[in-house]
Amino acid sequence: LRSELKYGNPWRRFSEDFPPFRTMRSYLGLGFGPLPKELIEAEKKEGAQFVFATFPHGCGSEFRILMEGIMHTVLPDVHLRLRTLA
Numbered sequence: 323l324r325s326e327l328k329y330g331n332p333w334r335r336f337s338e339d340f341p342p343f344r345t346m347r348s349y350l351g352l353g354f355g356p357l358p359k360e361l362i363e364a365e366k367k368e369g370a371q372f373v374f375a376t377f378p379h380g381c382g383s384e385f386r387i388l389m390e391g392i393m394h395t396v397l398p399d400v401h402l403r404l405r406t407l408a
Contacts, residue, residue, distance in 0.1 A: 332404055337391035347388050354396045365397050372400060 337343065346352075364370055394401035 332390050337387050338394070343388055343391055346384070347392065352388055353392065357396060365400050370400055
């Protein structure tokens with residue numbers, strides 16, 4: 323078992339760099355809009371935790387992995403502790 327997959331960690335190299343996902347993100351123009359100032363400040367606090375929900379779950383869940391692959395660009399501190407469910 324790869325160490326990066328322990329404890330529910332996302333498979334970063336896969337979600338960020340898998341060519342079809344990179345192409346889909348580019349083609350669809352997926353990204354994050356401006357984040358609220360409060361979220362940016364809260365994300366920097368030690369031990370910060372958040373719950374994010376994406377829809378749909380199951381069918382069409384590729385959206386979750388596409389967004390997981392760019393989460394580090396907007397929440398760099400929390401992304402290190404990111405856990406996802408599919």
